[in-house]
Amino acid sequence: MDTTEQIQKIHDFSYSKMETDRTGHNFDHIERVVKMATRIANEEKSDKLITLAAAYLHDVADDKLVDDPAKLELEISNFLKSIGLNEKQVEEILFITHNLSFSKTLSDNPPKLTLAGKIVQDADRLDAIGALGITRAVYYGGVYEEVIYDPDIKPRENMTKNEYRNLDNETIINHFYEKLLKLAGMMNTPTAKKIADERQKFMIGFLDEFKAEWNLEK
Ligand code: ADP
Ligand code: NI
Numbered sequence: 003m004d005t006t007e008q009i010q011k012i013h014d015f016s017y018s019k020m021e022t023d024r025t026g027h028n029f030d031h032i033e034r035v036v037k038m039a040t041r042i043a044n045e046e047k048s049d050k051l052i053t054l055a056a057a058y059l060h061d062v063a064d065d066k067l068v069d070d071p072a073k074l075e076l077e078i079s080n081f082l083k084s085i086g087l088n089e090k091q092v093e094e095i096l097f098i099t100h101n102l103s104f105s106k107t108l109s110d111n112p113p114k115l116t117l118a119g120k121i122v123q124d125a126d127r128l129d130a131i132g133a134l135g136i137t138r139a140v141y142y143g144g145v146y147e148e149v150i151y152d153p154d155i156k157p158r159e160n161m162t163k164n165e166y167r168n169l170d171n172e173t174i175i176n177h178f179y180e181k182l183l184k185l186a187g188m189m190n191t192p193t194a195k196k197i198a199d200e201r202q203k204f205m206i207g208f209l210d211e212f213k214a215e216w217n218l219e220k
Contacts, residue, residue: 003086009054011085016058019074025145027061031129031138035060038125045193046121052091053118055082056098060122063099075100098122104181107188108163115190124194127185132201135182136208143174151175151216178209 003011013036020029039057043050061067063074075096082092098119104127106113115123130138143150155171157179166180182205186198214220 005051008051008085008087009058012055012058012082015078015081016062019062023061023067025067025142027064027067032058032061034129034134035122035125038128039122042121042124042191042193043118046117046191048118048121051087052094052098052116053121055087055091055095056102056118056122057125059095060099060102060126064103094118102126104185105163105166108161108166120190121194124189124191124198127189128194128197128201131182131185131198132204135201136205139174139177139182143172143177146172148172148174148177151212153216175209175212178205 016032017029020027020032023029036054036057039053040050043053059078062078063071065071068074078099079092079096082095083089087095094116097113098115101113101115102119102123129135140150150173152173155173155176157176158165158169159180161169161180169180183202186195186202189195189198
């Protein structure tokens with residue numbers, strides 16, 4: 003099987019797992035991450051198969067989304083081997099998908115990603131900011147019954163991994179201060195950083211406008 007065919011199979015596998023998600027990781031999120039990762043990879047020269055495979059598979063075994071992530075990781079591993087990837091490639095892809103998330107970077111000793119991993123992480127984070135990021139946060143907050151905003155609930159700064167994962171009383175607007183506004187400063191690659199800076203300005207403008215309207219200042 004050549005690389006193009008392998009990538010098509012990985013696309014199909016990811017689609018079969020993600021198409022029913024309704025928490026903001028629908029397949030359109032996956033496709034944007036794949037396209038953005040491809041764009042960054044062209045600038046930063048990473049391994050194409052590893053980058054695309056990790057992009058397609060990055061949310062499939064997410065412990066927020068599935069009950070038994072280890073079982074899915076095993077399934078991914080068997081699937082990748084069945085289409086001809088070797089042990090080392092499979093290991094790198096799973097290391098990336100396992101360690102990509104924002105909460106992992108909150109630990110004292112955050113995992114060191116390979117270049118392909120840094121690129122997929124940037125692409126995933128770019129999809130969480132800007133106009134798309136605003137829409138996904140509102141959508142996610144709706145699914146999980148968060149309130150939109152409450153000026154009496156202050157955003158929690160510098161949370162540990164466990165605190166971030168077990169937040170109660172979350173508001174959609176606080177999520178911007180607790181995560182989304184931090185992402186632009188956490189980009190790994192210069193290509194992503196440039197795109198993130200634009201999206202950051204848009205989010206800050208949105209939050210200013212939101213608060214002004216909330217407080218009837220205009
Ligand atoms: P991903 O794994 O794709 O990086 P997440 O699973 O963390 O993203 O979240 C999916 C989307 O929902 C992202 O856009 C994220 O910012 C948003 N989101 C995550 N947690 C919350 C929350 N508590 N409130 C509002 N939006 C959230
Ligand atoms: Ni994602």
